[in-house]
Structures are given as C-alpha cells and as structure tokens.
Amino acid sequence: MKVIILITLLLGNLYSFGQCTNFHQQNCDLPLDWSYEFDSQSMSTGIFPGQTFRIKAILYEGNDYFLGICKQADIGSFQFKVTLGDIEIDQNSAIEENENLQYFELTIQKTIVAIIEVRLAKTQNMSFDASNLKCLGIIIGNKVLNESY
Amino acid sequence: MNHIKQYTIMKRKLVFIMGIVLFQISFIACVNDTKKDKTQTNLIEFEDEAQEVDEKIFYRFPSPDEIFKFIKSSDLQYNGGSLNPPMIFNKYAGIKNQALNLGIYISDLAYITMFEQHEASLEYFMAIHGLSEELKISAAFDEPLVTRISENIGNADSLVVIASDAYTKIVDYLVEHEQEDILALVSAGALVESLNLIVDYVDSYSDDNTLIKKLLDQKYVVNNLTQYVKQNNKEIIDDVEKLNVLFSNLESVDTETTVEKTKSNKLVIGGGSELSISPENFEKLKETIQSLRAKYIKIE
Numbered sequence: 001m002k003v004i005i006l007i008t009l010l011l012g013n014l015y016s017f018g019q020c021t022n023f024h025q026q027n028c029d030l031p032l033d034w035s036y037e038f039d040s041q042s043m044s045t046g047i048f049p050g051q052t053f054r055i056k057a058i059l060y061e062g063n064d065y066f067l068g069i070c071k072q073a074d075i076g077s078f079q080f081k082v083t084l085g086d087i088e089i090d091q092n093s094a095i096e097e098n099e100n101l102q103y104f105e106l107t108i109q110k111t112i113v114a115i116i117e118v119r120l121a122k123t124q125n126m127s128f129d130a131s132n133l134k135c136l137g138i139i140i141g142n143k144v145l146n147e148s149y
Numbered sequence: 150m151n152h153i154k155q156y157t158i159m160k161r162k163l164v165f166i167m168g169i170v171l172f173q174i175s176f177i178a179c180v181n182d183t184k185k186d187k188t189q190t191n192l193i194e195f196e197d198e199a200q201e202v203d204e205k206i207f208y209r210f211p212s213p214d215e216i217f218k219f220i221k222s223s224d225l226q227y228n229g230g231s232l233n234p235p236m237i238f239n240k241y242a243g244i245k246n247q248a249l250n251l252g253i254y255i256s257d258l259a260y261i262t263m264f265e266q267h268e269a270s271l272e273y274f275m276a277i278h279g280l281s282e283e284l285k286i287s288a289a290f291d292e293p294l295v296t297r298i299s300e301n302i303g304n305a306d307s308l309v310v311i312a313s314d315a316y317t318k319i320v321d322y323l324v325e326h327e328q329e330d331i332l333a334l335v336s337a338g339a340l341v342e343s344l345n346l347i348v349d350y351v352d353s354y355s356d357d358n359t360l361i362k363k364l365l366d367q368k369y370v371v372n373n374l375t376q377y378v379k380q381n382n383k384e385i386i387d388d389v390e391k392l393n394v395l396f397s398n399l400e401s402v403d404t405e406t407t408v409e410k411t412k413s414n415k416l417v418i419g420g421g422s423e424l425s426i427s428p429e430n431f432e433k434l435k436e437t438i439q440s441l442r443a444k445y446i447k448i449e
Binding site for chain 2: 021022037038039040041043045053054055056057058059060061062064084085086087089093095104105106107108109110111112113115142144
C-alpha cells in the first residue's frame with residue numbers, strides 16, 4: 001500500500017513536469033495542407049497565467065516559414081506576437097486554424113532573428129501549483145524555396 | 150545476523166522514503182520560486198505585466214541539417230576527408246570532450262545524409278549512439294530509432310529525417326532532464342563542425358562566393374549560441390566569444406524591415422541586413438573556426 005502511494009506521488013509530480021514536453025508535436029491539429037518540415041527550433045513549455053513564453057530563433061533567407069502557437073484548450077486570453085528586426089506582427093494578422101492553433105506564414109528574403117512570444121492573461125486568485133500550469137507550444141515549420149545556388 | 154539484515158533493510162527503506170520526501174520538497178520549492186502574487190484581479194491584464202512576466206528568453210538554433218539544406222540545390226562535391234572519423238569515438242574521454250564530439254558527429258551525419266552517403270551514415274549513427282551511452286543519455290534513442298536506421302539504410306530521404314530526429318531527440322532529452330550544460334557543449338560542437346565544413350570549401354576569398362554568404366548568415370546562430378552558453382556552461386565561453394566577436398564585427402548594410410501581405414495571406418518579410426566581410430577578416434574567421442575544430446577533435 002505504502003509503495004502504491006509513493007509511486008502515485010512520484011508519477012503525479014513527474015507528470016506535472018513532463019506533461020508539456022513535445023506538446024507541439026503531439027497535440028496540435030495542423031492545417032490539412034501543411035507542407036512544412038518541423039524546424040528544430042520549435043519548442044513547448046508549461047507556463048502559468050500572467051507569464052510569457054519567449055523564444056529567439058533564426059529564420060534563413062530563401063525559406064518559407066510557418067510560425068504558430070498551439071495551446072491547450074483552457075488557456076484563457078493571450079497575446080501572440082513576432083518581432084522581426086524593427087517590425088512587430090501581432091495576432092491580428094495571424095490565421096486562426098482552430099481554437100487551439102494560430103499561425104503566420106512568412107517568406108524570408110534576408111536571414112533574420114525572430115523573437116516569438118506568447119503572453120497569458122492573469123486569472124483571478126490563481127495559485128502557482130501544477131494544476132494551473134498551461135501547456136503551450138511554438139511551432140516553427142520550414143520549407144526551402146527553389147533557391148539557386 | 151538477522152538483526153543486521155533487518156537493520157540494513159530498514160535503513161534502505163528510510164533512505165528511499167527520505168529521497169521521496171526531498172523530491173516532494175524540491176518540487177514545491179520550484180513551484181514556489183515562480184510565485185509572485187497569489188491574489189490577482191478579475192480583469193484580464195496585459196498592460197501592467199512588466200513586473201509579473203518571467204523575462205527568460207529561450208535561445209534556439211537551427212540543427213546542422215537545417216544549416217546544410219542549401220547543399221540539396223548546390224553542385225558541391227562530397228568531401229568525406231573533412232569529417233571526424235567515426236571509429237575513434239571511444240577515444241574521447243571526459244564529459245566535455247564526449248559532448249563536444251557528439252555534436253561534431255551529429256553535424257557530420259547531417260552532412261553525410263545530405264550527400265546520400267548511405268554506408269558512411271551507419272558508422273556515424275553508431276558513433277553518436279556510442280557517445281550518447283558514454284554520456285548516459287542514450288535513453289534519448291528508443292529502440293524504434295535503431296530499427297528505423299537499419300530498415301532505411303538505402304533510403305536517402307528517410308535517413309535525413311532520421312538524422313534530424315536523432316538530433317531533436319537528444320536536444321529534447323537534455324532539456325527535459327535539465328542537462329543543458331551538456332546541451333551547450335553538444336550545440337557548440339555541432340556548430341563549429343558545421344562552420345568548418347562550409348569554410349573547407351572556400352580556398353580563397355571572393356566577393357560573390359555564395360558559400361561565404363552562407364557562412365556569414367550564421368552570425369545570428371553564433372550569437373544565440375553565445376547567449377545560451379553564457380546561461381548554461383561557462384567552460385567554453387571563451388571559445389564561442391572568440392567566434393562571436395569575429396561575427397559581430399562583420400560589415401553590415403542595414404535597411405528597414407518591410408512586410409507585405411500576399412493574396413494568400415502569406416507575409417513577405419524584406420529589408421534587413423546585408424552582411425559582408427573583408428578578405429583579411431575572412432581569413433581570420435576561417436583560421437579561428439579551424440583551430441577551434443582542431444582543438445575539439447584532438448584526442449587527449
């Protein structure tokens with residue numbers, strides 16, 4: 001009995017930590033005509049309401065990119081934006097595939113740094129325990145255009 | 150005698166339970182670290198979040214196969230002599246050397262699969278697996294991956310995907326198991342090898358050499374790696390800083406970034422920075438890359 005309790009406690013904690021790993025690969029309904037390859041810069045994490053998930057990635061010239069966020073259903077309000085050089089693109093320009101996936105499709109003419117960020121809204125009387133941890137994935141897909149070398 | 154046995158068993162149980170308790174405490178401590186304000190308002194607030202936001206940036210960098218994608222549309226010839234021989238993988242001792250060379254072999258494998266060198270790819274997969282075992286991270290590879298390699302050895306496209314998957318699995322495993330100090334070494338090894346494979350094609354500088362342009366594009370990758378290494382492993386900070394300084398000193402003509410929306414809602418991002426390098430600085434950069442690579446592959 002003691003062993004069962006201990007195992008349950010251990011597994012519960014491990015689940016809390018590991019539940020968001022590869023969220024973007026396993027839980028996103030991508031568009032049916034998705035024609036990109038998963039870029040290794042894609043990443044998932046767990047964050048609490050009020051926090052921001054931000055990655056700095058490199059987008060190569062001559063490539064098309066899919067930049068999307070994939071989130072669990074109960075994530076609440078959020079802001080999604082991409083900063084490319086001196087411009088910012090916010091979620092108003094994004095395409096909404098379904099309630100869990102929003103994305104941009106980009107053609108990159110010069111290699112550039114992209115800061116992709118998602119900020120969750122605060123919620124009322126929220127405690128920072130594992131049950132309030134929200135899974136979020138930033139999906140980067142790439143596709144080489146017909147580049148002449 | 151029985152008493153001693155019972156005592157030993159009791160002692161083991163106690164250590165196990167203490168371990169569980171400490172694990173629980175550390176979990177609670179980690180969660181509490183992020184706790185800033187338990188009582189928050191009803192309103193959805195974004196405008197005053199500056200104090201609340203976790204400002205950590207995750208620095209990401211393309212995998213070697215993403216760096217080498219241009220090879221597919223090039224007329225470059227395979228240059229196997231530039232690679233680190235796979236049969237010496239077990240000569241590398243110590244975490245630092247093993248992790249750096251794991252990165253180097255990952256990069257070599259990406260290069261090999263781009264050139265569809267099927268026979269060589271198996272040896273490099275084995276070297277990667279061997280070093281992963283030495284580093285005790287071979288759990289990143291599941292049995293299906295090994296099976297997939299042997300089943301697809303003649304299929305170039307599949308090998309590219311499997312090689313890319315292997316890299317992603319190692320990265321995910323190291324992040325998940327909080328071994329980003331090792332990931333910093335693997336990433337540095339992989340990047341230095343990728344840069345070395347590119348400069349090996351350039352015998353002499355010319356203004357219009359497309360490979361030099363590909364090399365200069367890695368400025369941003371080197372910068373991200375430098376930030377990542379600073380956060381996670383100071384052992385190699387001098388090496389990556391040396392590279393970062395050279396890349397940061399590139400000449401750059403900057404134009405305003407532009408964005409245009411096409412009819413299909415695609416955004417075309419134009420403008421940005423046009424990078425260039427003088428012949429002298431190119432030679433300096435090439436030398437630095439080659440000497441770092443020579444230092445990393447040296448068997449001590």
